[in-house]
Amino acid sequence: MLSQDDVIEISEDSNWSYRPDRQTAARMIRSLESGKVLYFPHLAFALKEPERRFLSPGCSDGKAKNVSYDPRNGSIQGTSCKDQDSNDLAAMISRFAAQARALIESLFPHYTPHLEQARTSYRPMPVQRRFRSVRKDDSRLHVDAFASRPNQGKRILRVFTNVNPDGQPRVWNIGEPFEIFVPKYYRRIAPQWPGSAWLLERLGITKGKRSFYDHIMLQLHDRGKMDDAYQQNADKITFAFPPGATWLMFSDRVLHAALSGQYLLEQTFNLPVSAMQDERCSPLRILEELYQRELA
Numbered sequence: 008m009l010s011q012d013d014v015i016e017i018s019e020d021s022n023w024s025y026r027p028d029r030q031t032a033a034r035m036i037r038s039l040e041s042g043k044v045l046y047f048p049h050l051a052f053a054l055k056e057p058e059r060r061f062l063s064p065g066c067s068d069g070k071a072k073n074v075s076y077d078p079r080n081g082s083i084q085g086t087s088c089k090d091q092d093s094n095d096l097a098a099m100i101s102r103f104a105a106q107a108r109a110l111i112e113s114l115f116p117h118y119t120p121h122l123e124q125a126r127t128s129y130r131p132m133p134v135q136r137r138f139r140s141v142r143k144d145d146s147r148l149h150v151d152a153f154a155s156r157p158n159q160g161k162r163i164l165r166v167f168t169n170v171n172p173d174g175q176p177r178v179w180n181i182g183e184p185f186e187i188f189v190p191k192y193y194r195r196i197a198p199q200w201p202g203s204a205w206l207l208e209r210l211g212i213t214k215g216k217r218s219f220y221d222h223i224m225l226q227l228h229d230r231g232k233m234d235d236a237y238q239q240n241a242d243k244i245t246f247a248f249p250p251g252a253t254w255l256m257f258s259d260r261v262l263h264a265a266l267s268g269q270y271l272l273e274q275t276f277n278l279p280v281s282a283m284q285d286e287r288c289s290p291l292r293i294l295e296e297l298y299q300r301e302l303a
């Protein structure tokens with residue numbers, strides 16, 4: 008049976024530029040890379056008073072799942088906010104993006120030169136539990152893998168902060184280790200048809216080429232989510248992240264499911280496996296060991 012200590016490491020720090028001592032830093036990177044969630048119960052993202060107007064589902068455009076901000080060019084999508092409101096919302100998310108980056112850079116300075124900052128999202132809507140497709144249902148345990156955005160084995164590092172103003176936690180299930188999950192499905196991975204990666208890219212369905220690694224990760228994501236018995240019986244713990252808390256993890260390795268909550272900020276980073284302290288901990292190297300071949 009999983010215990011909380013198996014999957015979560017707590018840090019009491021409350022500073023976005025927290026520099027742990029050497030021993031703590033070594034422990035944190037080991038925990039992160041080996042598949043734990045690093046949890047900072049007192050690391051809050053402070054909203055400015057006028058920004059509290061964005062604590063409303065009304066700032067979503069009602070079509071996209073999240074408000075999405077691109078730190079590379081400052082563009083914002085998925086919001087109904089216009090003009091000054093849109094600028095102010097972008098400024099709020101941008102401030103979070105900068106703090107999330109500062110946190111990763113100060114905790115893991117070795118990552119800094121290789122860190123690719125991807126999109127930042129703001130999720131003002133309550134976690135949804137009903138989907139037409141179980142593949143899209145993030146309340147089922149899964150590792151992150153994106154159908155339209157292959158990443159050729161790069162890690163997906165995500166920072167989350169709960170900014171709920173009503174005391175509502177973000178409740179997750181956190182599942183068993185990746186090395187235990189994978190053998191349950193890897194023999195059932197469908198083949199990747201020759202030419203399919205080229206065609207998907209050509210048709211604009213994927214941004215870039217879907218490697219065999221991406222294909223396997225997507226299959227693991229889908230097969231795990233579609234397996235009702237697995238969802239019901241898999242070893243997991245339920246954990247409530249309160250407002251004012253921040254947590255981070257490699258979401259391509261940690262099995263997770265969002266059960267409830269509203270108002271969350273999230274920053275995604277990509278990281279080449281070569282930038283890790285121990286790349287053997289990456290899904291890419293774990294799967295290559297199983298398949299006995301290069302996958303990306």
Ligand SMILES: [Fe+2]
Pocket residue numbers: 145149150151258263
């Ligand atoms: Fe996810």
